[in-house]
């Protein structure tokens with residue numbers, strides 16, 4: 363990852379313009395990621411895809427990144443944040459085009475693969491871009507805001523069956539064409555960011571310094587970091603495989619919701635995160651407490667899944683709990699990572715977390731799809747989803763255990779008031 367050697371004035375008009383362009387690009391990036399969930403049922407009805415194939419369309423996004431995240435960091439160092447953002451946004455656009463216009467499953471999967479190759483390196487480049495334009499004090503706010511606008515993209519994808527009823531009534535393809543148009547907007551915003559950055563660089567002569575992935579550094583991470591990594595893998599695997607791939611279909615088949623209502627229910631999680639993620643980040647900074655909030659956020663996920671699978675409380679309460687979890691965990695996880703490892707090892711620490719996280723997300727999508735197919739999960743057989751829910755439930759409990767161990771190891775008040783103490 364690239365860190366700035368000399369920074370542009372954080373909070374200047376140019377910095378906020380860059381932040382706005384990056385946020386717009388991130389909006390499109392998250393929209394396309396979440397565009398599969400709303401068409402999952404249509405893909406089954408109209409193209410005969412199994413749940414394993416639907417799961418693969420999102421798993422294949424994460425799979426290449428188990429290796430490519432490390433190369434992505436190097437690419438950002440070599441090309442710079444703005445050029446890498448533009449390049450990867452272009453790869454994402456081609457991936458979205460291929461997904462929407464492929465005549466068969468293999469072509470669609472190739473499109474999602476290409477999209478995944480672009481999208482995670484794109485996210486690293488945008489983080490590096492924000493870091494270059496915002497010095498110290500406002501960098502967390504700027505990062506929180508770009509993540510929040512990204513969540514708005516996820517929210518929009520889930521609301522798309524309500525907003526674009528005609529497109530969805532016409533079948534699986536028009537919604538994916540809309541996703542492609544949004545990917546093109548993301549590419550245009552990335553091009554504008556690149557152009558602004560190029561002009562700015564000419565004026566201010568910025569020289570980035572590299573913060574590389576160093577394998578040897580892994581030996582120096584304390585126990586608390588490994589608990590955080592465990593939580594990152596387990597929590598993201600469950601929340602993304604459920605909320606971004608199977609939940610809409612699950613709500614349709616087990617709670618009798620139509621597509622628009624199921625998408626709307628799912629979207630509240632993302633909508634809450636738009637506002638609550640920066641707010642929780644602000645609260646934790648103010649209280650100087652992180653690990654207890656992380657443990658709480660990770661506990662809410664298995665409770666919500668249990669309520670969904672085992673009770674008749676309806677969808678509202680579990681959705682609220684998942685919404686809080688989805689806002690709280692990311693708001694705390696990344697700042698906490700920066701406190702658990704020395705600044706010089708932060709790039710390596712995040713790189714490894716994203717490698718393992720992508721492996722986990724990929725595996726969770728594949729396992730969930732396989733469990734659904736094996737049990738014949740469908741509207742006629744809603745009990746067929748029990749295996750998937752048990753799998754997600756167990757993984758999320760394991761995530762909570764990691765959160766608890768992290769709290770006990772390095773998250774007491776005496777630990778958290780001290781800055782960057784490796785446990």
Ligand SMILES: NCCCC[C@H](N)C(=O)NCC(=O)O
Nearest residue numbers: 391392395482485692716719
């Ligand atoms: N856009 C969905 C996949 C995001 C994975 C990415 N590695 C990540 O962790 N982003 C931060 C987040 O909370 O979304």
